[in-house]
Amino acid sequence: QVQLQESGPGLVKPSETLSLTCTVSGGSISSYYWSWIRQPPGKGLEWIGYIYYSGSTNYNPSLKSRVTISVDTSKNQFSLKLSSVTAADTAVYYCARASRNWGWRGGYYYMDVWGKGTTVTVSS
Amino acid sequence: QSVLTQPPSVSAAPGQKVTISCSGSSSNIGNNYVSWYQQLPGTAPKLLIYENNKRPSGIPDRFSGSKSGTSATLGITGLQTGDEADYYCGTWDSSLSVECVFGTGTKVTVL
Numbered sequence: 679q680v681q682l683q684e685s686g687p688g689l690v691k692p693s694e695t696l697s698l699t700c701t702v703s704g705g706s707i708s709s710y711y712w713s714w715i716r717q718p719p720g721k722g723l724e725w726i727g728y729i730y731y732s733g734s735t736n737y738n739p740s741l742k743s744r745v746t747i748s749v750d751t752s753k754n755q756f757s758l759k760l761s762s763v764t765a766a767d768t769a770v771y772y773c774a775r776a777s778r779n780w781g782w783r784g785g786y787y788y789m790d791v792w793g794k795g796t797t798v799t800v801s802s
Numbered sequence: 803q804s805v806l807t808q809p810p811s812v813s814a815a816p817g818q819k820v821t822i823s824c825s826g827s828s829s830n831i832g833n834n835y836v837s838w839y840q841q842l843p844g845t846a847p848k849l850l851i852y853e854n855n856k857r858p859s860g861i862p863d864r865f866s867g868s869k870s871g872t873s874a875t876l877g878i879t880g881l882q883t884g885d886e887a888d889y890y891c892g893t894w895d896s897s898l899s900v901e902c903v904f905g906t907g908t909k910v911t912v913l
Contacts (some may be wrong), residue, residue, distance in 0.1 A: 713902070715847075722804065723839075723847065723890055725902035738900055772846055778901060785894035786835035786853050787902045792846040 680705035682793035690767075690800050696760040700773030700793060707749065711776040711790055712721050712756045714747060716769040724769075728776055729756055757783050763800045770795040805830060805898065806891055806905035813911040818881050822908045824891030830903060834894040836874040838867055839904075841888040850889075851876065859867040883912050 686698035700712070714726040727737035729747040737745045741760070749756040760767060774789035807825045814820045825838065836854050839847040849858050851867035854874065866877045874891055891905035 715902075722907045723892075723904040725900065725904065728901070736901055739898065748874070776902075777852075780894075784834040785901065786837070787894050788835075788837035788849060788851070788852040788892065789839075789847075789902075790849045790858055792848070795846050 680775060680791050682775065682791060684771060684773050684793045684796040686796060686798070688797055688799060690763055690798060691765055691802050692800055693762055696758070696763050696767060696798055696800070697800075698758045698771055698773075698796065698798070700756050702754045702756075702775075707751055707754045707756065711777045711778050711787075712747075712749065713774045714758045715772045715774060716767075717772070717787070718766075718769045721774075726758065726760075726771075728778070765800050766796065768800045770797050804906045805895060805903055806893065808889075808891060808905040808908045810906070811909040811911060814881050815913045816881055816883065819877065819879045819905055820881060821878075822876045822889050822891075822910070824876070824905045826872050826874075826893065827897075828872055829897035830872075830893045830895040831869065831874055832872040833896065836873075837892045838865075838870055838876045839890045839892065841890065843887070848889065861903075866875075867874065868888060878910070881912055885910060886912050 708731045711728040713728040728739045746759040770793045773793045775791040776789045778787040819894045838851040841847045855867045895903045
């Protein structure tokens with residue numbers, strides 16, 4: 679079955695760029711929507727955005743100016759970059775596989791496979 | 803400051819039933835599909851319900867989802883100690899142009 683694994687630095691300095699990679703195993707990245715979600719300590723979930731294997735993206739407007747999600751289909755990986763980080767960006771970051779669609783009956787967006795998450799702390 | 807409101811906590815004895823509400827508006831729950839996630843302590847969220855009331859393979863039928871108007875409900879019957887977790891609803895929000903918004907989360911405690 680499909681498995682996801684996040685990787686990247688656990689500590690990032692304020693004002694720098696947070697960079698994480700999610701490796702997809704057990705299946706191809708060339709379908710579905712690939713998402714990033716984060717969870718600050720003791721708080722709820724926040725959707726960051728997604729990328730489709732073709733490269734199309736959509737981001738949470740609250741983070742859009744600082745977020746870039748990219749995909750490398752040859753490596754079965756997708757990545758997150760979050761610039762100009764502050765302590766408020768300290769969180770567990772999850773990657774996930776998403777299904778989404780929008781039609782006359784409304785839209786759906788749900789994530790059925792998740793990585794285990796990686797903790798990123800923003801501190802000098 | 804989520805647009806989806808859930809009760810902070812619910813509790814019941816083993817074997818009993820609990821329901822968790824998720825209240826939104828016409829721009830989110832009212833016109834879009836709802837999903838539910840279970841997050842056991844220290845673990846990643848797990849999809850329990852999608853498209854309002856569908857269960858992924860492997861999710862027991864003790865878990866059920868429903869939607870009415872601008873609210874959705876997750877039901878858990880035959881409560882087990884292993885059900886102690888945080889539960890989140892999620893949906894699309896058309897007015898915010900956010901394809902995925904989560905609820906505030908509900909802690910389920912098995913007494």
